[in-house]
Amino acid sequence: MPTVFKRPHALKEVSMHYCPGCTHGIIHRLIAEVIDELDIEGKTIGISSVGCTYNNYEYFNCDMVQAAHGRAPAVGTGVKRANPDNVVFTYQGDGDLAAIGTAEIVHAAARGEKITTVFVNNAIYGMTSGQMAPTTLINQVTTTTPYGRSVEKHGFPIRVCELLSSLEGAVYIERVSVNDIKNIKNAKQAIKKAFQVQLANKGFSLVEVLSTCPTNWGLNPNEAIKWLENNMIPHYPLGNFKGKDLEV
Amino acid sequence: MGEKILMKGNEVIGEAALRAGCKHYFGYPITPQTEIAHYMAKRMPMVGGTFVQAESEVAAINMVYGAASAGVRALTSSSSPGISLKQEGISYASCAELPAVIVNIVRCGPGLGGILPAQCDYFQAVKGGGHGDYKMVVLAPCSVQELYELTVEAFNIADKYRILVMIMGDGILGQMMEPVEFKDKEEIISVQKNWAASGTKMNRENNVITSIYIDPEKMEKHNLKLQEKYSRIASSEVKVETYNCENADIIVSAFGSVARIVKNVISMAEKEGIKVGLIRPITLWPFPESEFLKYADVPKAFLTVEMNAGQMFEDVKMAVNGRKKVYFHGRMGGMIPTQQDILDKIKEILKV
Numbered sequence: 109m110p111t112v113f114k115r116p117h118a119l120k121e122v123s124m125h126y127c128p129g130c131t132h133g134i135i136h137r138l139i140a141e142v143i144d145e146l147d148i149e150g151k152t153i154g155i156s157s158v159g160c161t162y163n164n165y166e167y168f169n170c171d172m173v174q175a176a177h178g179r180a181p182a183v184g185t186g187v188k189r190a191n192p193d194n195v196v197f198t199y200q201g202d203g204d205l206a207a208i209g210t211a212e213i214v215h216a217a218a219r220g221e222k223i224t225t226v227f228v229n230n231a232i233y234g235m236t237s238g239q240m241a242p243t244t245l246i247n248q249v250t251t252t253t254p255y256g257r258s259v260e261k262h263g264f265p266i267r268v269c270e271l272l273s274s275l276e277g278a279v280y281i282e283r284v285s286v287n288d289i290k291n292i293k294n295a296k297q298a299i300k301k302a303f304q305v306q307l308a309n310k311g312f313s314l315v316e317v318l319s320t321c322p323t324n325w326g327l328n329p330n331e332a333i334k335w336l337e338n339n340m341i342p343h344y345p346l347g348n349f350k351g352k353d354l355e356v
Numbered sequence: 357m358g359e360k361i362l363m364k365g366n367e368v369i370g371e372a373a374l375r376a377g378c379k380h381y382f383g384y385p386i387t388p389q390t391e392i393a394h395y396m397a398k399r400m401p402m403v404g405g406t407f408v409q410a411e412s413e414v415a416a417i418n419m420v421y422g423a424a425s426a427g428v429r430a431l432t433s434s435s436s437p438g439i440s441l442k443q444e445g446i447s448y449a450s451c452a453e454l455p456a457v458i459v460n461i462v463r464c465g466p467g468l469g470g471i472l473p474a475q476c477d478y479f480q481a482v483k484g485g486g487h488g489d490y491k492m493v494v495l496a497p498c499s500v501q502e503l504y505e506l507t508v509e510a511f512n513i514a515d516k517y518r519i520l521v522m523i524m525g526d527g528i529l530g531q532m533m534e535p536v537e538f539k540d541k542e543e544i545i546s547v548q549k550n551w552a553a554s555g556t557k558m559n560r561e562n563n564v565i566t567s568i569y570i571d572p573e574k575m576e577k578h579n580l581k582l583q584e585k586y587s588r589i590a591s592s593e594v595k596v597e598t599y600n601c602e603n604a605d606i607i608v609s610a611f612g613s614v615a616r617i618v619k620n621v622i623s624m625a626e627k628e629g630i631k632v633g634l635i636r637p638i639t640l641w642p643f644p645e646s647e648f649l650k651y652a653d654v655p656k657a658f659l660t661v662e663m664n665a666g667q668m669f670e671d672v673k674m675a676v677n678g679r680k681k682v683y684f685h686g687r688m689g690g691m692i693p694t695q696q697d698i699l700d701k702i703k704e705i706l707k708v
Contacts, residue, residue, distance in 0.1 A: 174566035186422020
């Protein structure tokens with residue numbers, strides 16, 4: 109019987125620690141499939157960050173480096189500059205990338221570092237139990253915005269793709285979502301393109317993936333998907349911001 | 357030995373690093389060490405190396421973390437306020453057992469302080485400025501020649517033990533020009549970095565560089581492994597210069613630039629019939645405790661002289677362990693202890 113579905117080689121055969129309904133697992137799988145398809149596992153270095161995915165180095169078969177909170181793009185810069193033939197990706201959440209690591213992501217992008225960032229936006233801090241993230245939506249209730257995020261008190265959520273798109277060094281920027289099959293397929297294509305951009309030495313590439321956090325949103329997995337569709341996508345429009353037609 | 361040339365301390369650090377095979381420098385401008393960055397910016401492209409002016413000290417140390425993870429010799433340099441910013445990365449790299457060299461050309465503090473020389477980062481360097489139980493090897497050169505030799509050695513120690521090594525100088529040492537004689541060839545130890553994250557090439561298990569151990573038993577085990585390594589270093593890497601200590605009336609202890617001032621005091625005192633000895637720790641960690649014990653019964657007292665409020669003073673007191681009284685003389689804020697002041701202090705202690 110022909111095999112129609114199997115675990116990507118780049119993904120270790122271990123169970124993941126993520127909560128039921130969390131979409132990190134899907135995103136990990138997409139990255140692993142891309143690594144397999146591009147046949148780059150032997151030269152890929154992943155950079156884990158701080159947050160729910162702090163230990164995703166346990167899930168990938170490529171070499172992995174765990175970075176301090178927000179510093180993954182700086183660590184990735186060091187790894188890539190040491191061995192420019194390596195493929196380097198960072199995997200960062202919204203707190204890691206858009207709060208504590210804002211300087212590192214902006215400057216890695218501005219320098220046009222030949223690394224790829226997978227930015228997972230679920231509009232909340234997961235690991236530390238549901239605090240306001242830079243991407244938390246207006247009126248969204250979190251443990252540090254118990255009355256809802258207010259513009260007056262907390263300011264506006266940050267749109268990372270739009271922000272980074274103004275930088276010349278960032279050559280490929282796309283926002284995707286993993287809420288349904290169609291979007292998951294699009295997400296994989298975007299991640300693949302982002303890696304190809306790096307392989308072609310074009311510059312910095314980033315894919316923002318809208319993701320769910322049922323546990324900290326206080327919703328069941330189905331409701332969480334609906335919440336993402338009804339609240340996140342309107343605020344964080346999907347699509348390519350830069351580099352759609354980039355030859356790779 | 358090779359050619360002898362006149363060079364500025366900061367530039368010598370850069371040249372020494374290159375000679376030690378370091379091709380990756382990440383830094384951020386801050387006085388009084390910026391010439392290291394200038395030198396690297398000019399020289400790295402000539403040797404096919406990497407110079408990155410990072411967006412911050414925090415980013416620079418994390419770039420070092422990345423480069424060291426990938427298995428190459430990496431350097432960052434800064435001065436006191438910048439070194440404070442690097443403490444996060446220092447703690448992480450220490451836990452992840454990454455070999456790298458960090459230069460601190462110390463300026464006076466606290467706060468933004470001033471740009472003039474000081475030794476007020478001693479505690480931060482030797483007691484762990486970042487969080488957690490970790491140690492760095494801390495080297496304190498006192499001349500431009502020694503700056504060169506110890507910088508090369510720093511990379512060897514770092515690789516040998518998978519540890520961070522800090523070169524701690526001060527504004528005097530970084531800024532002054534002195535003749536330096538470079539060797540024709542450096543002794544560079546060869547270490548197989550089979551732990552590095554440089555790609556599996558599909559012919560080995562994947563390598564992971566990490567500083568997180570959520571399981572308490574594993575975290576303690578890792579800590580014990582680190583402590584065992586620190587013990588090995590403490591028993592084999594101590595460097596100290598002892599001068600004139602036999603029959604000394606008083607033994608002065610000083611490191612870095614200040615030790616050179618003390619050497620002048622020794623000859624001044626000799627003319628007045630006072631025998632002054634010097635113990636100059638070259639490794640501030642590991643601290644040369646046994647050298648103090650060895651001479652503890654010789655002098656009437658010990659004196660430490662530093663450009664701070666009395667930091668190494670505490671370690672000297674611990675090393676002497678109550679066997680003799682230990683006095684302190686220090687200046688702060690970028691002020692430098694004068695020979696006369698030190699001699700006066702010696703006379704006051706000895707009541708002569």
